[in-house]
Amino acid sequence: MSEQHGSWSGFPEPTHHSVSAPHWQAELNWPAGSRTLAYGNGRSYGDVCQNPGGNLTLMRGLSRLRFFDREKGLICAEAGVTLGELLAVTEPAGWFLPVTPGTQFVTLGGAVANDVHGKNHHLRGSFGHHVQSFNLLRSDGRTLACSRESNAEYFRASIGGLGLTGIITDVTVQLMRVPGPAIKTETLRMANLHEFFELNRASSDFEYTVSWIDCTARGKQMGRGFFIRGDHTESPPTPPLKRKSVPLTPPLSLINRLSVQAFNTLYSHKQWRKSVTSVQQRDSFFYPLDGLRHWNRLYGPKGFLQYQCVLPSLVAESACEEMLGHISDNGGGSFLVVLKAFGDIAPEGILSFPRDGITLALDFPFEGKPTLDLLARLDAITRAAHGAVYPAKDARMRGEDFRFYYPDWQQLDALRDPAIGSGFWQRVTGDT
Amino acid sequence: MNIIIVGATSAMAQHTARRYAKAGNRFVLIARNAQKLTAVADDLRARGAECETLTLDINDLDAHAGCVSASIAAAAPDLLLMAHGTLPDQQACEQDTALMMQEFATNGSSSLALLNEYARVFEAKGSGSIVVITSVAGDRGRQSNYVYGAAKAAVSTYLSGLRNRLSKCGVSVIDIRPGFVDTPMTADFSKGALWAKPEQIAAGIEKAVAKKRNIVYLPGFWWAIMLIIRNIPEVIFKRLSL
Incomplete structure (x- = not known):
């Protein structure tokens, strides 16, 4: 078929x-x-x-739970279950995913294979840090029970291993006890990039921190936006978000210079007060874009490219400035720029992306060569800063850049299952 | 709530069961394959429900009575869901009468035999819901799958009579007629706009039970499609390639 x-x-x-x-x-x-x-x-x-x-x-057909220990907060499920489906079971019992990415529609297997991160890396690390064990099916017929104690080399290789080490069939995750699914948040207005770094230093006790910045602002206003920090709180259960949907792909991207400029200007003026506190429901805090089904269609038939990199703390401020400068000079801009800090927690996987530093994520409508050229300039900055680009978000980084960002890639390649391949791996390693 | 599911490893049954799987609800799961049953039961237990499993070859009619009494031994059922079935190879059936009769038994007469046993159980209890997944294919015979259609039509007609009988004692009899559903049973079909996911059917079943409906097409637009199909005059219908 x-x-x-x-x-x-x-x-x-x-x-x-x-x-x-x-x-x-x-x-x-x-x-x-x-x-x-x-x-x-x-x-x-x-x-x-x-x-x-x-x-x-x-893998979506394999979405059964295997067990859920409500005392210890340990859940085991087949790899095709989505994080949202897991939360629907764990939340009423007072357990939450210790790390959740920006969408609840990713599968458990995908969360392990891409070692996804959330807004609390500075405290909890990435998803892989909370994986207790998983089963890995190899093409030689073996099923390897992988954990930090057994088949540890496969455990490390498969976390962030992009699905290359075998088929992850089921995963056991240690959940996090929370008082409730809602988040008490504080949204602080930032005038510029420098304020982001100051706020970030002052917010390390908060469970979650993230910022949205206006990439069209230049000069002294560069990096203006909002710094959002929050903690779990007791509150009434989440009323389901009213889901909207983009019913079809428009012939042209609706995300263009004009709409990006308008959106960013409006967004950066949504709040005049320096600080606003509120209690946000789980979906609107963690998964704002899940409320708009098929939002990717807004970018039209040519699609879009996301650029997510991490820049080591020491040089993060100047490298961020340089990147934002390039983007605003280019005029195209990104709809929303997300900036957040990773902590200095040692990565769990050989190919894990999260590492000490600041991560920056930008979306660009694909407009052919100009888009690729802009991203190549961002690559040069990332490389000079000794940062890295996130494979899960990438469709175009050069193989030599990948091998520079992930010097241990050959360790993973050595453990790769010979019956598994991917477009990404072919592209960045030259493997065929 | 006590729930018995026949054909508990089918995709629609699994998704329906998940909707009812919570603390306080108890399942008796019946299916042929013990290994698959274990996986389904583990899933429902992890969601907080209690589970018991019984293996049954649906065409072993002699085993029915024992299975039925085992399934009600612990508690009288509030909900029975019958979801077992196969999709027969129509052309192979045309060439092999024994195969055709077996497919008819799997999709038709086995359901009647079990329903006959459970009808007395629900009648004695005087409440609850009997839900059977039939098919839009039972609404009219088409050359592409009339063996399946005939079996499902037999079940639908039986249900209509059973509903008539049990409505007097407060038991609802619900005939779920799905259209095209993307399940392992239909894995070899290329899927178009009319196809639904088993999750959608499960949501429809839960709603039909809550509202004590009688005959439910899922998704709902199949009601309109089948209204047209049923009303095409036979002189014209017989010339169509459906």
């Missing part, structure tokens, strides 16, 4: 893959004569979830 499966950004264009769709663990198999790749819910942005010319093993 052949089906078209894409990534979230629509770039590169979705391609046809032969697929297998197991609904039971016993149905997981290895297609003869071609490499496969586990595909979750298609929420990674570039080609880490693509396998051109090969097979995809669609």
